[in-house]
Amino acid sequence: MAAVHTRRRVVNVVALTLSGCATLLGLVFLAWILWVTLKNGLGAIDWKLFSKITAYADQGGLSNAIVGSLVMDAIALLICAPVGVLAGAFLAEYAHRSKLGATIRFLNDILLSAPSIVLGLFVYVIVVLPMSNLTHGAVSFSGLAGSIALALIGLPVIVRTTDEMLQLVPGTLREAALSLGIPQWKMTVQVLMRAATSGIVTGVLLALARLAGETAPLLFTAFGNNFMAWHPLDKMESLPVAIYQYTNDPNPALHAIAWAGALLITLFVLTLSLLTRLLFSRKKVPHE
Template identity: 55%
Template sequence: MSNVERIYLKRRIINATTMVLSGLATIFGLFFLTWILWTTLSKGIDAIGLHLFTQMTPPPGEVSGGMLNALVGSFMMCMLAVLLAAPIGIAAGTYLAEYVNHHWLGDTIRFVNDILLSAPSIVLGLFVFTILVGPTGGFSGYAGAIALGFIVLPVVVRTTDEMIRLVPTQMREAALSLGIPQWKVNTQILYRAALPGILTGILLALARISGETAPLLFTALNNQYWNTDMAKPMASVPVVIFQFAMSPFEYWNKLAWAGALIVTLFVLFISIFARVVLARKNKYG
């Protein structure tokens, strides 16, 4: 066997081995993903019903109740978190892409943003607890929304930065050559071109915070009763799942599985919708 044939055979062996290992890793991951989804669906579907969206979380020992207060609390805190963090994130991403793109300051901000992006959510919750909950002496929905906003912020910054940098330079140069101010270039040209990508980042950030438990334990805590005053402790679906799943009450366990199924379906819907938006952007440019 010649040297060329040996090299060719070696490459084929390495390629086949890599393909087999990659396939096994994919099957391994998909198996457990399917197992988790099937378990959540099979256990959560039993407790799904109209009562889940019309009744409050039950006290210990009760065999009737729902998660209306937790669903409303999660919705209010997640929406406020997005409303607080998304404009700041879009502005910061625009600054990175348009003003300090090839500058050491931009690289430093991106580095810090990446650290915040990978920071454990419990650390962010503890930070908000230290600066807001502790000094004010009370848990609140506002504190929970701020903690979730710290999770949304780096995602939006990163997405906006990347999407705006993908806009062709010729569009900027054509607008500036006509005497259009930079702020109008940003708002009327760059944002329009990058809007689907920015929206995708916001939706993915919303999907991420919808299942966060640790930050809310330190900030919003929980509330068994109906409450729309965000200055007070507020219920949320992840915290209710956390508490009900560890309880000795069978009905609470069923509600925990139902809540897990709702969160899973919501994340799935948001992820699919975000991919559809991004796919339409790629298709039509």
């Protein structure tokens, strides 16, 4: 017994040490990335970055790219968030152990791991080309097509997290609600989703974080626009595409603007995550 106890303690210490080293290594790389982004992007952030458009090259800014990213990300979330939450609820509560649920989860995992450029080409074929036929041959790149591509990227993330978060809700809540005669759909919406709200919102934020940095699908759908565009049916610039274009240019001034755009994306996702955590932490504080 003493030898077994000693072996378990040694294995436990080794496992804790390795996991701690892995965590520390990940934090070091994360801090390194944040530091490099801050160092290179902070100096390029000024008023003209938010007031001028990319058409003025190294003397311009990213206002049209910021607007385009916000519009396309908002439309994409409006498409994928409700569908993803409802699909995740269906998998967790109605198709938990069925063959249909297993098939949907398998297909969702495939969609989750699919390269974003493939989804961009898919939307190019089913949205951009048909719209081009309506305009007599002119290729109809648009912000709407970009939003649909982004929605396909964010959808499997939300489905997966909603499914897992609802499965983590204790079964006693389901039994208590059903014992009161509440219909299952009402139990899912009013009891289970409320209990898993923080996890579901976290999944939506994870999807938004992924959408904010996608470049490849937007090259085949929204394409880009050096001028300000508000209408979803027009070509739209976005921060990831502007960063991609600027980093391929030999002009150092454009490289600085690209770093500033990368910093804006990082700060946007970080601020949104912190505000959400603060909101839910306040809700958990008991009222006296």
